[in-house]
Amino acid sequence: MKIVLTNFGTVGEIYPLLALAQELEESGHEAKIALSPDYEDWVTRLGLRFVSVGPPAKAITTELTLAATRDPLVFESPKASRELFRPLRESIPAAYEQLREACRGYDLLVSGHLQPAAKMVHETDGIPYVSLCATVISPGGTSPGYQRATQSLVNPYRSKLGLSPVADPLAGDSLSDELALYALSSHVLTRPASWPAFYHLVGYFHLHEEDWQPDGSLADFLLSGPPPVVVAFGSMVLKNSDELTQILVRAGQEARCRVIIQQGWSGLGRQALPENMYSVGYAPHDWLFSRASCVVHHGGSGTSAAVFRAGVPAIFIPHILDQPLWASCAQRLGVAGPEISPSELTSQKLAAAIRTTTNNPRYGIAAKELMTKIRSEHGTRRARLLIEQTYASKVRPSSTQLSSRILRKPTIH
Structure with missing residues (x-):
């Protein structure tokens, strides 16, 4: 399979994607990493394919982190959250188009919960979608204030694409309806009984960086x-x-x-x-x-x-x-x-x-x-096997079919 992996945010959000990409490549799949430009050096140093999607992450996440550190309830304020999310909101149209282009000719899209463009590309273009989380994300798990803040960030552009608004776009509504992977250990966290069967706690991921040497x-x-x-x-x-x-x-x-x-x-x-x-x-x-x-x-x-x-x-x-x-x-x-x-x-x-x-x-x-x-959990291997078991038999449209599907422009209202 040819697989695009994307997310937005800090190193902790990116690490699992790179570890999974290594596992996929080693098993004969083709992986492409679609991230903000901050991570190009790291990705290419690992020998993985890179394409730039979205704005520089460090500047935006720095402001968000500082604001949350100063005031843990900052996202409960509509005015403050609108201003904090403004750079990210303004970047969504370009990120959406960049990610659509990155997915052209590919079979599957894997995304973390902080990339708002991923679910939109899945919905407008029909590319199969896997969610990958490195923390506990579940429907209804965030505060009403955070949900309102992220709704104002994501839903205006969803509306322009003719998509329905969502209640929790950077958390519960970012999850896949077919395969949701959690790079978390069952020896650390008990799997919630309320999770559906396609939510999988697979274990922590390990990124191979054996070529790195200390000075x-x-x-x-x-x-x-x-x-x-x-x-x-x-x-x-x-x-x-x-x-x-x-x-x-x-x-x-x-x-x-x-x-x-x-x-x-x-x-x-x-x-x-x-x-x-x-x-x-x-x-x-x-x-x-x-x-x-x-x-x-x-x-x-x-x-x-x-x-x-x-x-x-x-x-x-x-x-x-x-x-x-x-x-x-x-x-x-x-x-x-x-x-x-x-x-x-x-x-x-x-x-x-x-x-x-x-x-x-x-x-x-x-x-x-x-x-x-x-x-002993071998999280990246378990994740790769679940992807293969879930999608290998049903995501093999021809490159021509997939390309034409992705190139079709959704209606902007």
């Missing part, structure tokens, strides 16, 4: 002492990154441990650091976390998955969205030390949490046990 100074730092604490806030954009870096420096000194700070989207750790600390830009989480004594992080779904898969204990500092959910799961599973609220974070509290987490062997033992279970 000499990072390798030397890792070899020069015991496993460090790794701090990773990923795509979280924090307004007080310099202040947080100072807290991390003092916590590392108070806990008398070595620390690696991933800079992430907030640029943490870019100032001069003491000898027991090292700042790194990009490094695959699987590679870096497996060399850590514990990981201090924000609790994003992708970072949480990487920590669980690495078999090391964690300290969660959850901020927004689904981050408290994964922190709660980690506490229940016994793989995380004391959770810290961002508003209560101090160097003393973090140092105490590091000492508790690294000195008590039960956290590490539980983390290793969870790692073994998670790695």
